[in-house]
Amino acid sequence: MDELIRLLRQNARMTDDELAVMLGVSADEVRKMIAKLEADGIIKGYSAIIDEAEYDPNSVFALIELNVTPQSQSGYEEIARQIASYDEVASVRLMSGTYDILVEVIGANIRDVSLFVSQRLATIDAVQSTATHFVLKAYKDNGIIIDGEEKDERSWVIS
Numbered sequence: 244m245d246e247l248i249r250l251l252r253q254n255a256r257m258t259d260d261e262l263a264v265m266l267g268v269s270a271d272e273v274r275k276m277i278a279k280l281e282a283d284g285i286i287k288g289y290s291a292i293i294d295e296a297e298y299d300p301n302s303v304f305a306l307i308e309l310n311v312t313p314q315s316q317s318g319y320e321e322i323a324r325q326i327a328s329y330d331e332v333a334s335v336r337l338m339s340g341t342y343d344i345l346v347e348v349i350g351a352n353i354r355d356v357s358l359f360v361s362q363r364l365a366t367i368d369a370v371q372s373t374a375t376h377f378v379l380k381a382y383k384d385n386g387i388i389i390d391g392e393e394k395d396e397r398s399w400v401i402s
Contacts, residue, residue: 247276248285252386255289294389295349296380303350304333304378307360308342310371319343322369331359342374353377 250262259270259277266273280286295302314321319337326346327335333347346364350356360375382390 244276244280247273248280251277251286292384292387292389294381299351301352303353303356304381305348305350305356306376306378307346307348307364308338308374308376309344309346309364310373311343311367311369312371313343314369322367325367326364329359329363331355331363 246266247262250257250265257265259273262273263270277286295304309326311319311322313319323335323337323344326332326344331348331350333349334345335347336345337343338345348356348359350359356375356377360373364370364373380390382388
């Protein structure tokens with residue numbers, strides 16, 4: 244199963260036949276393994292890794308650190324679910340360290356992300372503070388290298 248998950252992380256579009264050859268099992272066995280992973284809730288879904296700078300050069304990807312007050316009955320769960328419900332939010336993670344929750348946001352521009360932080364996140368009663376970091380360039384995402392520049396292997400010739 245570990246190898247199947249590794250292969251799916253690299254390219255979830257591989258066919259069952261392709262995966263079967265790589266794993267040394269039948270395509271039917273691959274289908275059964277994937278069905279089990281989905282039924283067990285290990286595979287939550289499939290998505291494309293998008294080079295946002297190529298797709299929309301004006302879009303902005305931001306990482307927002309939140310310090311929050313855990314709620315008496317639900318801890319961080321209720322706050323995290325509320326934040327996750329916003330369309331702008333790509334992911335929400337509970338963290339160890341100097342902040343509690345990390346929120347990944349994709350916005351049309353810096354102003355949209357700033358308004359999201361000030362009008363949506365900062366107004367949540369449990370949020371004590373925020374720190375927003377704008378991503379300048381992505382090189383690798385979900386294990387996939389997305390920086391499309393290829394090295395020029397030719398050497399300079401001086402005459």
